[in-house]
Amino acid sequence: MEETIPPKQAGNLQDYEAALKEFTWSSVDKEFDWSKGGAYNVAREAIDRHAQNWRKNKIALYSITATNEVRKYTFGELSELTGRFASGLEKLGAVKGDRIFVFLDRTSELYIAMIGITKMGGISGPLFSALGPEAVKDRALDSSARFFITSPYLYKRLEPVLDDLVDVEKFIIVGDNEGLGEKTVKFEEVIGSGDPNYQAVNMAPTDPYIIHYTSGSTGKPKGVLLGHKSMIQQWYTSRYVLDLREEDTYWCTADPGWVTGTSYGIFGPWFLGTTLISYEGRFDARTWYSIIQNYGVTVWYTAPTALRMLMRAGDDLVREFNFSKLRHVCSVGEPLNAEVVRWGMRVLDRRIHDTWWQTETGAQLICNYPCMAIKPGSMGRPIPGVIAAVVDENGVEVPPKKEGFLALRPGWPSMMLGIWRNTSRFKEYFRVPGWYIAGDQAYKDEDGYFWFLGRADDVIKTSGERLGPFEVESALIEHPAVAEAGVIGKPDELRGEIVKAFITLRPEHKPSEQLKEDISKFVKTRLAYYAYPREIEFVDSLPKTRSGKIMRRVLKAKELGQPLGDLSTLED
């Protein structure tokens, strides 16, 4: 018998099969103010309309600092603060459509800035605060960002590239900007100069509200644009996948530098008027459990690597806490091993609901629902309103249990609008007629459940963070000792994958442990703290095609002791 975990009780979604047949996207429209004549804008739907009803004094955000202090904000307060920020931005010269980057730790100003930007029609560009100067520069130049919201220490991190950020007119500094130069202005001043009653700008459904930089196999990260109409699907999934209800306290552990941290760490839950928890600090098992207990978290959205780290912290630690309020647990970002789901049942006595989606999809697509049996290891079934399939390279569906490309019928509401200044890359997703090709390999079983098998490309997922080998290789070859570099994701029990680099050295350099450390640090401080190779292997040469491209596929097969496959294009 196949292992399944039956539903405990149905949630907001009572009957999945019925919803598959009956649901239409247009039925969601009535949930929004714009359907009653209000402005079309994600910021208005997330904050302002709640400030105009009984939720005005409801807590919208508990922002827990790294030192465990808490700052509380009601919807009413956030409406005023984000209005002030939006209007302050306009006074600085910002206009609709500007790319405005938010490079901050998870503090309340991050949330205020993100909503404020979208309120005045700007395109917010959240940047994970672990990014190094080179990564920030690539993104700022690609998108011609005009404004940055950042903090003094992160601004200082950008010093090596500041002269290159030619399009940036102002850096808005959260904290003291003394000595930081004339291009800076204090966040406080921008807020102070703004109008608390500022009204959100009316946008078109296909106007972008956010740009998320995300990695692929080739080239530097690309800017994925999501539109204001994403709210339709983010509302729907927040209600029926995250199962959010009025009285919930919800914690999404993802950073808003990534899509989970915005679609479900800010917008989706706020469309429903949910109270959010945000925690600035780093992962620590005891702190995490304390947050769930002490804030009475009812719905928790997290990631497999975090769950595996909690598993490692031991079952005894869990028993020190009371999770009686916790009703619903979801996971995203990388494969959720069956073993983790079993641990959830055994130790937390909770089902962990896997969800599959991507930056480009803007919202969840293949999920597990409270009303549906879970098959541990499976990603679940498509949300109502979406058609998913496993297809071959011609777009023909393959039979059950056969491996193929995970594909979706284009047109779901939160599908990306495009890739910033890169139409050809955008078109590649639709190269198979009639389908959006996700880049993952999967199979579907006889019951319609989808199972993840791996990436169809070289994209690396390390601790849930998406990384392209090219960006790491580019950073590596900037190091004076490195001649050439090939980078792969190496399977890792805890992190899903780790970055492994194969490196050839310049003639005057010799392999050593010291050099490995030096190279790792170089990548960490220039590119990103999470992007450095945890393993480095010095080699005499790298496998290359006749045209000189490094064959990562061969490196990976060798590393895993697998057959090397077709080597006909190998140089020698």
Ligand code: WTA
């Ligand atoms: C992977 C994160 C297995 C997958 C929201 C996808 C998953 C990529 C799952 C997108 C899952 C995401 N099971 N793999 N439940 N969820 N992935 O853009 O390879 O950071 O294509 O979006 O993560 O990563 P991204």
